Amino acid sequence: MRAKILDLNRDKQLLISPSILSADFAALGAEIRAITASGADMIHVDVMDGHFVPNLTIGPPVIKALRGHSALPFDVHLMISPVEPMIAAFRDAGADIITVHPEAGPHLHRCLQMIKALGARAGVSLNPGTPAEAIAPVIDLVDLVLIMSVNPGFGGQSFLASQAAKIAQVRAMLDAAGSSALLEVDGGVTPETASICRAAGADALVAGTAVFKGGPAAYADNIAALRAA
Numbered sequence: 001m002r003a004k005i006l007d008l009n010r011d012k013q014l015l016i017s018p019s020i021l022s023a024d025f026a027a028l029g030a031e032i033r034a035i036t037a038s039g040a041d042m043i044h045v046d047v048m049d050g051h052f053v054p055n056l057t058i059g060p061p062v063i064k065a066l067r068g069h070s071a072l073p074f075d076v077h078l079m080i081s082p083v084e085p086m087i088a089a090f091r092d093a094g095a096d097i098i099t100v101h102p103e104a105g106p107h108l109h110r111c112l113q114m115i116k117a118l119g120a121r122a123g124v125s126l127n128p129g130t131p132a133e134a135i136a137p138v139i140d141l142v143d144l145v146l147i148m149s150v151n152p153g154f155g156g157q158s159f160l161a162s163q164a165a166k167i168a169q170v171r172a173m174l175d176a177a178g179s180s181a182l183l184e185v186d187g188g189v190t191p192e193t194a195s196i197c198r199a200a201g202a203d204a205l206v207a208g209t210a211v212f213k214g215g216p217a218a219y220a221d222n223i224a225a226l227r228a229a
Contacts, residue, residue, distance in 0.1 A: 022208030038219035067094035099123030150187030159188030171201025194229035
């Protein structure tokens with residue numbers, strides 16, 4: 001299934017990207033269909049290698065198997081190292097946005113060039129301990145900046161309030177550069193913390209537990225509650 005084109009220009013509506021890390025892994029296809037029908041804007045896929053972060057999740061074959069269940073863009077966050085050798089495999093599997101960490105390889109600029117050359121949108125993720133300035137040398141290449149408001153590796157963590165200032169700092173950097181890149185936040189996102197992220201300048205939120213709690217019948221209301229921030 002071909003993903004619809006996502007307008008990455010800032011929009012008045014807060015974009016919601018449910019993280020399938022919190023979905024029922026025994027029924028991932030059905031879960032993706034359910035969140036698609038419930039008003040999600042993207043599907044967030046957390047890829048972890050047990051090395052760069054202390055957890056192990058999924059690889060390209062699973063993404064390829066899920067691709068046919070939704071026409072929404074697949075927002076794939078690569079928490080793997082080295083990341084560069086795996087980029088083409090994830091693009092081939094159906095990733096529409098591929099986000100990497102500056103620490104995941106020695107050549108961030110080349111990594112982003114590779115993602116874009118493959119026809120995907122390129123993102124950079126900043127861990128809580130990674131300064132906003134890390135995106136400055138590549139700001140002309142990024143289509144998305146992902147601020148981690150928890151230390152990556154596990155779902156269900158609490159939002160780190162210290163990251164609100166970084167969200168605002170990156171917002172100012174993108175605006176000063178005339179960039180249309182999305183500013184996305186991931187970690188501890190709830191209806192309460194969503195308002196903090198939005199006020200600081202976020203365009204999109206990744207949410208796992210806050211979307212998937214209550215089962216499929218609750219997904220539309222859960223997404224609406226986040227967007228109401």
